[in-house]
Amino acid sequence: xxxxxxxxxxxxxxxxxxxxxxxxxxxxxxxxxxxxxxxxxxxxxxxxxxxxxxxxxxxxxxxxxxxxxxxxxxxxxxxxxxxxxxxxxxxxxxxxxxxxxxxxxxxxxxxxxxxxxxxxxxxxxxxxxxxxxxxxxxxxxxxxxxxxxxxxxxxxxxxxxxxxxxxxxxxxxxxxxxxxxxxxxxxxxxxxxxxxxxxxxxxxxxxxxxxxxxxxxxxxxxxxx
Amino acid sequence: xxxxxxxxxxxxxxxxxxxxxxxxxxxxxxxxxxxxxxxxxxxxxxxxxxxxxxxxxxxxxxxxxxxxxxxxxxxxxxxxxxxxxxxxxxxxxxxxxxxxxxxxxxxxxxxxxxxxxxxxxxxxxxxxxxxxxxxxxxxxxxxxxxxxxxxxxxxxxxxxxxxxxxxxxxxxxxxxxxxxxxxxxxxxxxxxxxxxxxxxxxxxxxxxxxxxxxxxxxxxxxxxxxxxxxxxxxxxxxxxxxxxxxxxxxxxxxxxxxxxxxxxxxxxxxxxxxxxxxxxxxxxxxxxxxxxxxxxx
Numbered sequence: 001x002x003x004x005x006x007x008x009x010x011x012x013x014x015x016x017x018x019x020x021x022x023x024x025x026x027x028x029x030x031x032x033x034x035x036x037x038x039x040x041x042x043x044x045x046x047x048x049x050x051x052x053x054x055x056x057x058x059x060x061x062x063x064x065x066x067x068x069x070x071x072x073x074x075x076x077x078x079x080x081x082x083x084x085x086x087x088x089x090x091x092x093x094x095x096x097x098x099x100x101x102x103x104x105x106x107x108x109x110x111x112x113x114x115x116x117x118x119x120x121x122x123x124x125x126x127x128x129x130x131x132x133x134x135x136x137x138x139x140x141x142x143x144x145x146x147x148x149x150x151x152x153x154x155x156x157x158x159x160x161x162x163x164x165x166x167x168x169x170x171x172x173x174x175x176x177x178x179x180x181x182x183x184x185x186x187x188x189x190x191x192x193x194x195x196x197x198x199x200x201x202x203x204x205x206x207x208x209x210x211x212x213x214x215x216x217x218x219x220x221x222x223x224x225x
Numbered sequence: 226x227x228x229x230x231x232x233x234x235x236x237x238x239x240x241x242x243x244x245x246x247x248x249x250x251x252x253x254x255x256x257x258x259x260x261x262x263x264x265x266x267x268x269x270x271x272x273x274x275x276x277x278x279x280x281x282x283x284x285x286x287x288x289x290x291x292x293x294x295x296x297x298x299x300x301x302x303x304x305x306x307x308x309x310x311x312x313x314x315x316x317x318x319x320x321x322x323x324x325x326x327x328x329x330x331x332x333x334x335x336x337x338x339x340x341x342x343x344x345x346x347x348x349x350x351x352x353x354x355x356x357x358x359x360x361x362x363x364x365x366x367x368x369x370x371x372x373x374x375x376x377x378x379x380x381x382x383x384x385x386x387x388x389x390x391x392x393x394x395x396x397x398x399x400x401x402x403x404x405x406x407x408x409x410x411x412x413x414x415x416x417x418x419x420x421x422x423x424x425x426x427x428x429x430x431x432x433x434x435x436x437x438x439x440x441x442x443x444x445x446x447x448x449x450x451x452x453x454x455x456x457x458x459x460x461x462x463x464x465x466x467x468x469x470x471x472x473x474x475x476x477x478x479x480x481x482x483x484x485x486x487x488x489x490x491x492x493x494x495x496x497x498x499x500x501x502x503x504x505x506x507x508x509x510x511x512x513x514x515x516x517x518x519x520x521x522x
Contacts, residue, residue, distance in 0.1 A: 049433075078435035091427055102427075105232065106436035154434070 001027040001158065001189045002048060007057035009043050009213075017043040019213040020057070025191065027157075030184045032200050033193040034224055035210035041193035044210070045160045048191070049081045050074050062157060079107055082151030082159045082188075086166035088143045090135040096146050097122065097131040103150045121153045125179060141172035145179065152183055159183060161192040165199065173199060197224040236444035237451060240420040247419060248452060251412040255456025255507065256463070258405030259500040263464040265398035266496060270488045271471050272391040285353075285365045285379040288346040291319075297373030298347070304371070305349060310364050312354040318347050346375055406507055409456070413449045413511030420445060421519045428519075442516045446509055453508020457501030464500065468493050 002025040009018040018040045025031055033041045046052040047059050050066050059066050061077065069077060090099050097118055104114045122128050125145040135143050144164055151159060161180065165173035177199055184190045194200060200207060200223060207222030208215060241248055287305075289298055305314050317325075323342040353364055358379075365377040421428065431441050468488055 072438070075432075075435040075437045078433065080435075083433050089426070089430060089433070091430060102430065103434040106431045106440060107434060108229075108440065150434070 001025055001029070001062060002191070003060040004044075004047070005058045005060070007047065007054045007059060009040075009047065009052060010055050016213045018047075018054075018210075021210075021213070021215050022057075023208060023215060023218065025189060027189055028184070028187050030181070030190045030203070030205040031192070032203070032205055032207045032222075033191060033210060034195070034200060034207055035216075037195075038212075039210040040213045041210055042162055043213075045083075045162055045191065045193060048158070048160060049078050049083065075107075079154060080157045082154070082156040084144070084147050084151050084159065084161040084164045086163040088135070088147040090143055090146055090150075092135055095132050095134055096127060096138070099135070099146055100150045100153055103153055107154070109154075117153055121149045124152075124182075125149045139172070140168050141175055144168065144172075144176055148176070148179055148183070152188070156188065158189045158191065161190065163193055163195065165194065165196050170198065177203065200224040233444045233447055237448045240424075240444070240448050241451075243423055244416055244419055247412075247416045251409065251416050251452050252456045252459070254405060254409040254412050255453055255504050256459045258402050258409050259457055259460035259504055260463040260467075261398055261405065262402035262503075263460060263496050263500045264467040265395050265402060267464065267467055267471075267488055267493065268391065268398075269395045270492060272388060272395075285351050285361055285377055287349040287351060287365075287368045287377050288375045289348065290373055290375045291344055291346050293347075293373040301349065301368070301371055301373065304368075305351065308364075310354055310360070311351055313352045315350045316347070317350060319343065319345050322347065406503075409453075410507045410511040413452055413508050414515045416452065417445050417449055417512040417515035418519065420448060421515065438520055441520065442513075445516045446512045449508040449512025449515075450505055451508070453504035453506070453511075454501060455504075456508075457504030460500050460504070461497035464497050465493060 002023070004021055004023045007018055007021045008016075010016055021040070021044070033044055035041055043052060047054055048061060048066075050069065053067065062080065066077060091102065094102060100118045100121060101114050104117065109117075119128065119131070122131055125148055127142060127145055127149065130138060130142065135146065138146070144167075148164075159180070164180070165176055168176065173196060180190055180192065181203070204221045204223070206220045207217065207224070209217035209219075287301065289301070302316070305311050319342045322345040323340070351364075351368075353361055355361075361379050365379050368374055369377045428441055468490075471488065
């Protein structure tokens with residue numbers, strides 16, 4: 001599903017974000033990316049949806065070399081990759097249901113599809129009762145569920161989560177992890193960058209550790225350290 | 226690509242409300258520049274029309290000395306009749322000249338009072354066969370040398386003066402209009418940039434979930450287009466007002482020289498629609514540049 005071949009990424013010619021990284025992720029896998037801040041986790045993710053281009057090496061998504069993808073096709077690549085962030089990135093002037101519908105609307109999905117899919121996904125993340133609330137009326141955990149619903153409503157092949165529990169307390173984080181686990185069980189490949197030791201240790205999934213841009217450990221059913 | 230019209234309209238309307246003052250400034254600038262441009266072009270047309278009429282008519286006027294003897298006057302007349310270069314002429318005697326002066330100075334009776342028919346010159350209004358300005362000048366010179374002739378005025382001199390004046394004026398107004406039009410495009414560019422900036426979070430999410438650049442771009446470009454269109458539409462009545470001003474000039478008897486200074490209404494309409502089209506182009510280009518820069522950055 002995801003393949004990185006000897007990828008090197010240098011920002012502004014001096015900051016080394018990734019150094020000769022090679023990594024293979026199979027369809028349906030759940031991968032934790034761990035490592036200190038600035039070790040290249042975010043760059044790893046940003047290379048996958050072509051927000052960044054590698055300076056050297058190649059990146060494959062679903063068998064396609066995305067370096068050869070013309071820029072007008074990049075949006076179509078991104079429709080197959082859902083993204084979740086630490087700061088949720090919800091639109092404050094839209095309700096929960098509007099936030100999720102927006103993701104379908106702007107890729108031109110017909111209204112009938114939006115009407116049936118959005119309530120279903122909100123049911124899945126457990127927010128049916130708060131459909132018409134605005135983001136600032138929700139708790140952090142609820143906001144993150146909305147953002148996961150938005151990322152997953154289009155049934156992407158891959159879900160990228162960049163420290164999704166970074167702003168949440170341990171209990172709420174567990175709820176989010178349960179949700180991501182359920183999404184993973186539907187066959188969606190999940191790549192999650194995190195600093196949360198207890199979650200990694202509890203989940204016992206594949207762990208890829210980065211340090212100063214290099215992959216220093218790749219362990220299936222691994223722990224944080 | 227499935228771009229829904231209601232989506233575009235909704236987005237555009239909300240952007241308009243958000244940036245109402247800037248939008249207003251933009252629309253006004255578009256209107257002023259298009260009006261100036263339209264008026265300048267119309268003015269040029271009117272001058273062309275006015276001078277065309279003159280070419281068909283009288284090219285020069287031979288004024289006689291007020292106290293000329295009948296013999297000398299008939300010498301001039303015979304010469305006009307005998308000249309192959311004169312296709313026709315009209316004789317205006319002292320009484321007719323007085324009637325014209327009364328018309329011209331009707332608003333100032335004190336001036337009319339001091340003028341008597343005896344003090345006015347009789348004149349011949351001459352239509353030469355060849356209306357080339359140089360030929361007219363030559364012919365006029367012949368009559369200027371005749372005894373009993375007070376002076377000869379060629380219309381072509383006046384017309385040429387008007388043409389020079391108008392082309393200079395027209396050029397300047399067109400340059401000002403183009404500068405203003407560029408200013409309008411830059412204003413539109415900035416308005417759209419403000420709109421983009423105020424919606425940067427939305428745009429970030431749109432890019433994230435895979436909206437195409439065109440999908441993101443179209444509502445903003447539509448906003449610029451609408452601003453240009455509104456400016457152009459407001460310019461139409463203003464261009465009509467300039468046209469009305471022409472007819473005021475035209476109706477003023479004291480500006481007899483400018484008779485025919487008018488433009489066909491259908492031409493005014495065509496020009497108006499051209500200005501609307503130009504407004505639309507300026508709006509679309511300005512916003513297009515803004516959006517492309519924003520999305521590429």
